[in-house]
Amino acid sequence: xxxxxxxxxxxxxxxxxxxxxxxxxxxxxxxxxxxxxxxxxxxxxxxxxxxxxxxxxxxxxxxxxxxxxxxxxxxxxxxxxxxxxxxxxxxxxxxxxxxxxxxxxxxxxxxxxxxxxxxxxxxxxxxxxxxxxxxxxxxxxxxxxxxxxxxxxxxxxxxxxxxxxxxxxxxxxxxxxxxxxxxxxxxxxxxxxxxxxxxxxxxxxxxxxxxxxxxxxxxxxxxxxxxxxxxxxxxxxxxxxxxxxxxxxxxxxxxxxxxxxxxxxxxxxxxxxxxxxxxxxxxxxxxxxxxxxxxxxxxxxx
Amino acid sequence: xxxxxxxxxxxxxxxxxxxxxxxxxxxxxxxxxxxxxxxxxxxxxxxxxxxxxxxxxxxxxxxxxxxxxxxxxxxxxxxxxxxxxxxxxxxxxxxxxxxxxxxxxxxxxxxxxxxxxxxxxxxxxxxxxxxxxxxxxxxxxxxxxxxxxxxxxxxxxxxxxxxxxxxxxxxxxxxxxxxxxxxxxxxxxxxxxxxxxxxxxxxxxxxxxxxxxxxxxxxxxxxxxxxxxxxxxxxxxxxxxxxxxxxxxxxxxxxxxxxxxxxxxxxxxxxxxxxxxxxxxxxxxxxxxxxxxxxxxxxxxxxxxxxxxxxxxxxxxxxxxxxxxxxxxxxxxxxxxxxxxxxxxxxxxxxxxxxxxxxxxxxxxxxxxxxxxxxxxxxxxxxxxxxxxxxxxxxxxxxxxxxxxxxxxxxxxxxxxxxxxxxxxxxxxxxxxxxxxxxxxxxxxxxxxxxxxxxxxxxxxxxxxxxxxxxxxxxxxxxxxxxxxxxxxxxxxxxxxxxxxxxxxxxxxxxxxxxxxxxxxxxxxxxxxxxxxxxxxxxxxxxxxxxxxxxx
Numbered sequence: 001x002x003x004x005x006x007x008x009x010x011x012x013x014x015x016x017x018x019x020x021x022x023x024x025x026x027x028x029x030x031x032x033x034x035x036x037x038x039x040x041x042x043x044x045x046x047x048x049x050x051x052x053x054x055x056x057x058x059x060x061x062x063x064x065x066x067x068x069x070x071x072x073x074x075x076x077x078x079x080x081x082x083x084x085x086x087x088x089x090x091x092x093x094x095x096x097x098x099x100x101x102x103x104x105x106x107x108x109x110x111x112x113x114x115x116x117x118x119x120x121x122x123x124x125x126x127x128x129x130x131x132x133x134x135x136x137x138x139x140x141x142x143x144x145x146x147x148x149x150x151x152x153x154x155x156x157x158x159x160x161x162x163x164x165x166x167x168x169x170x171x172x173x174x175x176x177x178x179x180x181x182x183x184x185x186x187x188x189x190x191x192x193x194x195x196x197x198x199x200x201x202x203x204x205x206x207x208x209x210x211x212x213x214x215x216x217x218x219x220x221x222x223x224x225x226x227x228x229x230x231x232x233x234x235x236x237x238x239x240x241x242x243x244x245x246x247x248x249x250x251x252x253x254x255x256x257x258x259x260x261x262x263x264x265x266x267x268x269x270x271x272x273x274x275x276x277x278x279x280x281x282x283x284x285x286x287x288x289x290x291x292x293x294x295x296x297x298x299x300x301x302x
Numbered sequence: 303x304x305x306x307x308x309x310x311x312x313x314x315x316x317x318x319x320x321x322x323x324x325x326x327x328x329x330x331x332x333x334x335x336x337x338x339x340x341x342x343x344x345x346x347x348x349x350x351x352x353x354x355x356x357x358x359x360x361x362x363x364x365x366x367x368x369x370x371x372x373x374x375x376x377x378x379x380x381x382x383x384x385x386x387x388x389x390x391x392x393x394x395x396x397x398x399x400x401x402x403x404x405x406x407x408x409x410x411x412x413x414x415x416x417x418x419x420x421x422x423x424x425x426x427x428x429x430x431x432x433x434x435x436x437x438x439x440x441x442x443x444x445x446x447x448x449x450x451x452x453x454x455x456x457x458x459x460x461x462x463x464x465x466x467x468x469x470x471x472x473x474x475x476x477x478x479x480x481x482x483x484x485x486x487x488x489x490x491x492x493x494x495x496x497x498x499x500x501x502x503x504x505x506x507x508x509x510x511x512x513x514x515x516x517x518x519x520x521x522x523x524x525x526x527x528x529x530x531x532x533x534x535x536x537x538x539x540x541x542x543x544x545x546x547x548x549x550x551x552x553x554x555x556x557x558x559x560x561x562x563x564x565x566x567x568x569x570x571x572x573x574x575x576x577x578x579x580x581x582x583x584x585x586x587x588x589x590x591x592x593x594x595x596x597x598x599x600x601x602x603x604x605x606x607x608x609x610x611x612x613x614x615x616x617x618x619x620x621x622x623x624x625x626x627x628x629x630x631x632x633x634x635x636x637x638x639x640x641x642x643x644x645x646x647x648x649x650x651x652x653x654x655x656x657x658x659x660x661x662x663x664x665x666x667x668x669x670x671x672x673x674x675x676x677x678x679x680x681x682x683x684x685x686x687x688x689x690x691x692x693x694x695x696x697x698x699x700x701x702x703x704x705x706x707x708x709x710x711x712x713x714x715x716x717x718x719x720x721x722x723x724x725x726x727x728x729x730x731x732x733x734x735x736x737x738x739x740x741x742x743x744x745x746x747x748x749x750x751x752x753x754x755x756x757x758x759x760x761x762x763x764x765x766x767x768x769x770x771x772x773x774x775x776x777x778x779x780x781x782x783x784x785x786x787x788x789x790x791x792x793x794x795x796x797x798x799x800x801x802x803x804x805x806x807x808x809x810x811x812x813x814x815x816x817x818x819x820x821x822x823x824x825x826x827x828x829x830x831x832x833x834x835x836x837x838x839x840x841x842x843x844x845x846x847x848x849x850x851x852x853x854x
Contacts, residue, residue: 191682192685194644195686195687195745198644198646198673198677198678199699201699209691210688
């Protein structure tokens with residue numbers, strides 16, 4: 001019998017290079033990178049204390065120049081690039097610092113819900129008799145609106161990041177569970193998984209080695225979408241006054257405060273709204289691009 | 303059959319390919335998908351284009367129909383003449399007029415080729431609606447006529463059925479009806495029976511031959527199966543790597559091919575006549591007794607409970623050094639039996655003895671030490687290895703599970719790679735760097751690494767090309783002798799079963815209808831189903847490579 005040489009088939013184009021070729025990954029990634037930089041460098045971007053109240057400069061339009069006394073009583077010129085709100089706080093500083101809250105909420109929500117969802121999804125997909133029980137419970141969780149849950153949580157705990165994150169995580173987890181479960185159910189039928197069973201690979205190792213790697217790409221994609229949704233929901237909750245307490249600047253809080261004088265001073269809502277929209281757009285574009293590259297089912301057919 | 307091709311030569315060819323060349327996109331494994339392909343199809347003639355995967359036979363069919371995937375393959379040279387008219391570079395609207403009217407195509411997968419949400423009558427009538435001015439009532443009548451002509455039972459009610467209500471064979475008949483309703487001069491059939499069971503395949507082949515003879519249609523029949531070629535072809539075109547290797551009449555190609563490649567292919571076709579084998583008297587490695595697997599659906603909240611018997615009272619013995627085949631069509635339960643024995647599924651009742659232990663009812667934790675005794679090689683070589691892990695990691699996974707050190711396991715894996723005919727230093731490569739046949743060798747090496755008593759080959763050669771199939775079968779036979787292995791060979795292919803199995807069991811609807819030494823069963827089948835199965839085997843009664851000198 002002829003000894004067949006392993007044919008060198010054309011190497012797979014690395015995922016990284018494919019990512020670099022996708023325009024939506026590039027644009028989305030760029031926007032997200034800019035937002036992260038803004039959030040990280042907030043104190044050094046010419047901002048003032050975002051909580052500083054100054055009654056003398058209430059409701060000023062963008063570009064307002066003023067001379068105010070600092071803590072030591074010296075007069076310093078200040079430029080309010082994006083104007084001030086009804087308490088005389090600098091909108092620019094508040095918006096920049098608000099990016100921190102939004103990104104932290106988005107990131108923690110997606111990390112927590114992916115971790116919990118992955119764990120429950122693997123269990124549901126692998127332990128058949130638990131599947132029905134877990135999934136009905138998940139259906140129940142999905143029926144709880146995040147906003148109602150947030151109202152409940154705020155009345156039990158105090159308003160704050162913890163309550164907001166929890167309120168968003170709870171309805172997101174079942175979506176991750178469903179995704180992971182469906183991947184597990186299809187992968188466990190693969191002949192290579194069955195081969196691993198027949199060579200006696202213990203179940204935890206089997207899941208870790210053969211099933212888990214298949215969930216990574218879809219979970220990265222799902223994670224970005226959860227992140228975008230979480231940023232939006234946080235803004236909504238803060239806007240409604242059931243999210244982050246008003247002394248912490250978040251985009252939702254800024255808009256909530258600007259709401260009453262919206263007709264006269266639209267900048268109070270315009271700028272945080274713009275940042276919110278651009279951030280969510282960026283994260284979503286990143287997620288879309290990642291899905292095109294990482295999820296072969298969505299691959300364009302030529 | 304000879305008359306038909308004579309008649310064809312009088313009227314001139316309806317399809318003429320001359321120097322047809324289709325380029326592959328850059329970075330492919332060769333420049334052209336097909337290169338200077340020239341042959342013709344006469345009126346009322348069936349021309350089989352035969353070749354292994356990657357030979358360009360399907361691309362040839364797509365080129366003729368103008369269905370080359372856009373942006374990937376492009377016609378770069380040559381001419382296609384349909385009834386004397388050049389159609390290689392005509393516009394899409396003109397091509398559309400020809401499709402369905404003058405030439406039409408049937409595909410391999412009758413389920414995906416039919417629209418699942420449209421009634422079959424509407425799908426057959428669609429071509430009439432596009433190409434003829436007939437009224438709805440006239441169209442319906444025509445559809446009913448053609449459905450009767452392709453022997454669909456009860457056309458009057460079936461015309462309003464949806465595809466999922468039909469069997470695979472009936473769907474393929476619907477496809478043929480849709481293809482023939484406008485009486486095209488050319489019918490292109492791309493592996494139309496490959497997805498069908500052998501008895502259904504025989505009926506469809508008969509139908510195509512009948513329709514072609516009655517209507518004088520020229521048929522371009524793409525296949526990889528020499529049995530089918532022997533059954534239906536007038537003339538045969540053999541292709542390899544995108545080039546035509548040999549063209550000849552059916553008898554020339556099948557009994558005395560000239561080209562070495564064709565000779566090699568013909569020699570690789572397993573004969574339906576089993577060799578005489580000595581009865582095996584060594585110890586029993588596997589014995590099942592009254593093995594049952596039933597599936598229940600419905601039940602609680604879901605209406606009436608339905609019970610399906612996937613396998614019923616299956617009793618099989620396999621001795622060391624012996625190959626026992628389970629033969630049957632899809633749904634016969636042969637794979638269920640294999641999966642029960644490998645304990646990938648839990649049998650409902652019965653016993654499975656491996657050596658002295660009954661593994662049928664052991665819970666997973668107590669079963670694990672016994673798993674090494676039974677190993678399985680699956681059908682699909684592209685899915686049976688984890689694409690993310692190196693071949694070496696896949697092979698040593700089992701031995702390491704059982705306490706062997708990684709170094710020792712690697713050493714054993716190297717030996718096994720050599721044994722299955724692969725380079726030992728290829729262990730650190732990934733599965734996608736190997737061809738299908740090579741991956742199947744790796745799967746065999748992985749199974750052997752466990753030093754099993756029983757090797758289950760579940761359609762292990764069914765997805766392979768005939769020449770590769772012959773090599774893998776030889777390898778399986780080799781390791782059986784070398785390790786005194788018991789082999790349980792699951793297949794739907796009677797030719798393969800005849801060549802490799804000492805004994806066979808024929809299954810139908812979950813029941814073993816007949817079992818015995820291969821020689822006896824092939825010589826004098828007793829059960830009517832076995833009879834029918836053998837009668838349907840394509841190319842029965844044809845001796846492949848008869849005119850060739852025996853190879854030493």
